Amino acid sequence: MNNELNIELERLEKLITGLFEPDAFNKVSESLLADVMLATGADFAMLSTKTSQGEFLTTHYDPLNYLSRNPLIHYELERCYDTIISETLKEGGKIIINDSLHPVYGYLHAVLGAESLTCIPAVFADISYGYILLGRAAEVFTEPDFSDTGRHSALAGIFLRSLHGVQHHRYLENRLAQKQKLETIGKIAGGIAHDISNILSSIFGSVAILKRKAKDQEDILRLVTTIERGAVRAKDLTKNLLSYGKSGGKLKEIVHPEFLIEEISRMISDSFPPSVDLRISADEKPDLIHGNSTQLFQVLLNLCINAREAMSDKGILEVEAKNLTVNTVNAVRFPFLTEGNYVHFSVADTGKGISEQDLGKIFDPFFSTKGSEENSGLGLYVVYGIIKGHNGHIEVRSKPGHGTRFDIYIPSMVKMGKQAVPSAPIILIADDEEELCDLLGELLESHDYYVLKVKSGEEVLRIMRDEIKVDLLIIDFNMPGLNGLETVTQVRQLNYTIPIIFSTGSTGFSYKFPVENLNISSIIHKPYDFETMLATIKELL
Template sequence: MAPNIPIHQTIGFRIFLAILLFSIIVTGLTTSLSIRRQYITNKQQIISHMEHVKKSILPSLSNNVWVGDRIQINLILDGITHLPDIDHAILQTRDKVLIAQAGALYSENNITRTFPLIYSYNWQEIDLGTITISASYDKIFAELRQKTYYALLEDGIKILFAGVFIFLIFHLLVTRHLKTMGDHVRNLDILNSKPLTLTRSGFKAGRIDELDDVVNAINEMHSNLAGAYLEIEQINIMLQEDIGKRQEAENKAVAAMEDWERTFNTFDDIVTIMDNTLVIQRVNKAACRMFGAEPEDLIGRHCYELFRGESKPCEKCPGIPAIYFSKSQVAEIEHKHLNKIFLISASPILDDSGELTGIVHTAKDITEHKLLEKQYIQAMKMESIGRLTGGIAHDFNNLLTAILGYCELAIGNTQDNTEMRRYLEVILNSAERAATLTRQLLAFSRKQPIMKKVVNLGILVNNMKMMLQRLIQENISLSIDCPISEMNIEADPGQVEQILMNLCVNARDAMPTGGTITIQTALFTADEDFAAWNEGLQPGAYVILQVIDTGMGMTREIQNKIFEPFFTTKDLGHGTGLGLATVYGIVKQHNGYISVESTPGRGTTFTVFFPISLADTPVAEDKKEEFFVPGKETILVVEDDPTIRTLIADSLQPKGFNVLGASGGSEAMDLARKYKGEIDVLLIDVIMPDMNGPEVAEQLRLIRPEAKTLFMSGYTDDIIEQYGILHPDVQFIQKPLIFKLLMSKIQEIMLQKNPIN
């Protein structure tokens, strides 16, 4: 349907307005020029009249003024004012004294001319005064306004009729045909419409004009469109078939892409696709999770920037050889910022022609695997040392027992201040150091026999203050902050003391110029997050022991090695490298955990975590101190090593003991049956060739139920505990035997009222 166009929006009306506006502007300009010319003409006429007065009337007026004829003066002035356009004339002396005037001034907008009155007398010119003549512009303007009004009215009527005529002619010749063409095009049916024809007036006389050209163009376009439409219909049919095939192919491609995307994002490993310059083009979700970023934050970055945090390719970069050789490459890369280790695989992407187009880059987080591997290697080290130590511990402890024992006996039988005594003391000191070294190796490998009981860690540390003060140098201050409330742990007190002494010695050696050692105990609860950050620590409640120094501190590399056996930063001959390794082993034997925090130049903090014990510490009985004075007590020693049997006899007999020796269970039972007197103590080796210690003790109790039992062994705890010897109520002494400790142990069991045999 053709739109109903308002008349003011038609082309004809706009042409009419344009002609009207143009005509108004032209008429305005021409009228303005005409009025200006009329104004100038009228003004020139007034000036001309004033000049006429000057030339024709002033001589007569001068004579009348000279003779003083006022009547004639007034007549002349009145005649001047009756001239065309002259309104006023005034005659004055040179001193501005009024002589006469005629007419009146009706406006302030005037043309004024002043002429002097000169009278010639005896060849002299006498100045009689001045005459001023005025003419008003108002008459000129009134006449000009009237002429302008009539001119504009006349021209306006002409313009209006001309514009209406042009509008009608344009409508007749153009506008109505344009509407016909618009209706035809608007209602055009490409296949069924008739050609466009216009109804033209007869005076056209067969001439072809612009409208005919447009009609022919429209009809030609119609014909072309009809042909093109039929062709398009045929093409559409073909396209529909092709589109169906393409749609099916696209659906398959989309499904394949979705499957690829799902597979790409299913990998737990980081997968990235890079170009030939190692710039990341695509990343999977695992990469986004690992780096805590969106894909757009990772795409466009170099792989070495992402995985290594560096500005250039890694030394072991697998991507570069993969590009160069077009073969898959593998390497381990450490990301220092993430504190992770990745197993990187780089595989080339080749097009159909074999040209390299990019790299598939996979990164598997093997941090935990490497940590487990490191822990496994460490465990294997410990196991190797443990096996080595355990394998020689028994024989070595027996040898040390003989050396220590006979050195003590020899020193006891040697006079003071002799060369022989000094030699023996050197041998004894060296043997004691060898025994200490053996205990440290056993402690590190967690094979040192321990006797656990409930102890208060705060009380234990406070009781060691004097001993620790003697252990450190005078230029080091010792601060102990150890509350005793709820500080119970289940531990071997001697081993805990060993931990504290070793840590204090380590702190002392870190402060050669002095400083402060602070020892603290506190309660601590390790949640799952804290335990996750500290491998090997289980969630739960702990009593922690902290040793803090203000020494030189350690680098990260040294911290990673300090618990390894035989590792030391001291000069050769100034340390065995077993101090902290021993601490580590003891802590592990107590199911604890140890951590270290250190900054070079700012000191070190060791923190030991002991599982808290809810049991109460045993309350010491308030009793009088008892003393055991050896008399003729009999001790039956069951030991397969004859040297040890002889040493024990040589050590105890001078103290008043009667010592019976047996090399095994059978011989011991024979002695027990045959000996007529009482047997007070059974000193039995745990492991012997024919019968083990507990079996021998069980048989001997049947024969000598009154005898008290003391076991001894040089084997490690993993072997001894199989025989139930490490029970808190079972009396046991570890080889190498120290004579003073042996006497103390015998005194202890002799004073017990109801010992467990």
């Protein structure tokens, strides 16, 4: 008895120490499967599991090469993994399968080329972490063949549970390292973009003044327009860097995920070649999202285009949207998500996959596996920024030759039985100079303000009359239709007492116009300094 116990302890010690070796799953599994084959007289044995991240792993011990005849074995086993686990648990132990017409397992006889199959669950602490599948090519398994397989089930359960723990720990380490790296990159990129944008705000402000002063001087106006075009190109180059990790449009609409999926489906059906087999799946009523539908559409479209290119315009593209609740039961599967309700989007392809070396860099700015002439390398960098700006999370799984899957988790509006309400201050910007308005909006959004942008006084009043919540108004004096003063006058007549910042290109503005009775909080002159604007806003709010 003591001798048998010592042997089992040695096996367990060997199993545990093997977890930390390279290719641990295959090496330890081979020894375990060889042992169970010897005990049962099987011709081949397979061990399958799914990691906490959903990755399917399987390996086999097949000294007589029975399994080499069918290259689709891995695919078939992955497809039926959940069903096998469910059936095994339902039976409360091993399953002896001698009937090739069995409704659940029958097709596996043909796939594996076996006369008889047996499935033994790998159980630890009443939880199944996978299974051992045994096969015979000619003879049939009988009950006595499994009189000593309880220890194999226990050893497999301990091994897979421990393997899951080690892999999960490594996964968390890698994800944390990547998260810290991306946050550092984002801070550096954002700081540079802020400095450039501050300079551009002065350029745009000055250009607007020059255009008004030179409106009758065609040669000067042409030069000013050239300057403006150059500044616009510079703004576009810094926009993606500035939006890294930010949502790019804080005050958004209620987003219906099913509408996004429908729109993506139409776009792909119209523009992708027929050789791309599109498979769409969505819950009938996914939870609502408080976000920017244009940006989320951009994310999904970007990932779909990448998938099409990875498949060389031929393969299966799966797009999915479903509700997900993270709680104490499944929290271990989603270590970077807090408990709550999410909408889970996924985009999966059957393309060439991504190497492990590149997986850790795909969200880096300017990184691309394509040539520089094909891609700027900002695509997934922007995707990451949009998702983080929606307080969401994005995961990627891929293996060379086995395709790629992106999983996106966006918090839904369902929280504690109620709808989530934005808590950041809402700023309304009214300015008909579109480039300057966009630039100011982007800068404020990067500092976690929700922003509404309009081009006229009439639009300001429409928002106020609709009782849309606004915490601060930044308004330009010179606008078509109602000017700034006329608009503010009517805003005050509506009994709004919100702080108001006047933006003007006239240095003598405060002396030319009676603003005392309008309770204007501050006057900032164009071209203005963004840091001054930001400090003023913080003081007023």
